[in-house]
Amino acid sequence: MAESDWTPDQPMVSAKDVHKSFGALEVLKGISLDVMKGECICIIGPSGSGKSTFIRCINALNPINSGSILVEGQEVNDPQLDKLELRKKVGMVFQQYNLFPHKTALQNIMMAPIKVLKEDRDEVEQRARHLVKKVRLDGKEDSYPGELSGGQQQRVAIARSLAMRPDVMLFDEVTAALDPETVKEVLLTIRELAEEGMTCILVTHEMGFAREVANHVYFTDRGVIVEHGPPKTFFTEAEDPRTREFLSQIL
């Protein structure tokens, strides 16, 4: 399917039977899921179940062995793939923030639009300052990452991704390295994004967040999706024993 064929009524991200191995270890054993524009989905599951690996496949950080991932109709599992074009559409936020430590918060946000998208500096700066306010970091524009708390760094990282104006945002356990009290502020930022209609894919352990914000919850274990559903039914009427066990441990 060529890129031009994609229309917003089709899934924005569509994975079909995705397989991925690291050497002899098969991490993903046929993952399929669809995410529509404006949806927020959460992928939960025990560690080692392949959820982080899967989310990293969506923007081609990890190449997949077989299957198909379409992002706005563009096949990710294609040797001819223009990775840069794909990554302009897909933003990603990491567990360890990965801000550039030699640049201030504002520079971190502005750099990619200026250098990668070749956009006008003044316009980018305006947008960046707006984003800083949006993630509630007014006054921290000129702070270096080392001077910010984990939660603040993570919000800069979110703003940095948003500055590229992506169509989809991937969040890879973004609150896992944070103090409990700063988790809230990061989740609030993501929640606002989701409510504004940003398509979000989260790998998370925050069940409260998944229950309140997600449109759909996927539970993965040992490389497959065991069960999925809208949060209302997923958290109360899980059928698979593995899901039940996981939920009983974590809730």
Add this chain to the structure above:
Amino acid sequence: MSGARKHRSVGGTGNLAVLKPFSLHNAAPSAWRLQPGHGYMLFAALVLFVLVGEVQAAPARPSIIATMWKWTPFLLQGFAFNILISFVSIIIGTMAGAALGLGQISVSRPIRAVSWTVTQFFRNAPWLVLLFYCIFLIPFEFELFGVTIPFPAWIKAVIGLSLPVMANFSEIVRGAVQSIPDGQWEAAESLAYTRRQTLWLIVLPQCIKRMLPPWMNLYAVLTMATPLVSIVGVGEGMTTTGEILAAENRSDLLIPFYMYLLCLFFIYCYPIARWTISLERKFAVKI
């Protein structure tokens, strides 16, 4: 840095890893460090040798101190040449080494292989052997577009010293780039930076800080290696000292004069070493 690594590896030798409270004092390398006291010791040795020489000297001869004072301008001239050689060598070596180091992390396999081989060859070859090769293999003059360009021995010696500097700096560059966490590359990748942009805008600026202390260390080592060029007849400090001793023809001057030269090297290299240490400390705390 190596001290910190050693510190960490203690847990891996069979003992169970135990999380101990982090202490800056323990983590800082506690190995031998250059102190001002070492300089005083060196200076005291110089004074001692001079005094012993004075006592032993035949009464008719001029005193050792007077002789040293007399030759000081000549000796300093020779020593200045050591510094000049070290400057030119570090500049050439750093530029060539930077290119070679970037070659070592190239995505192209052949470039990587060639850069690695060149680096390893020159890094592990004895400096003196390289020096001899350059002196005897490079012609003393070049013919370029009908113009004869002379190639004096000291320039050949500079090239000879630049080669090991290049190879060592190549390793410093490679090590610094590889010490940047993968997360930086991944974050840049996911923001659609090209590899080249990632390297120049994100990775290398962070490397400069990490490269500065080992680079300064390399410079100090290079400076201390410059007397090697005396063997091929370049008129630097070592050669000058030899000439002075030949002119004076007094065996009691031998040790004081070489000690004098040693002190000159110490006075020059010591501040560099101190500065390197303070930079290492500063960066170690920040990162």
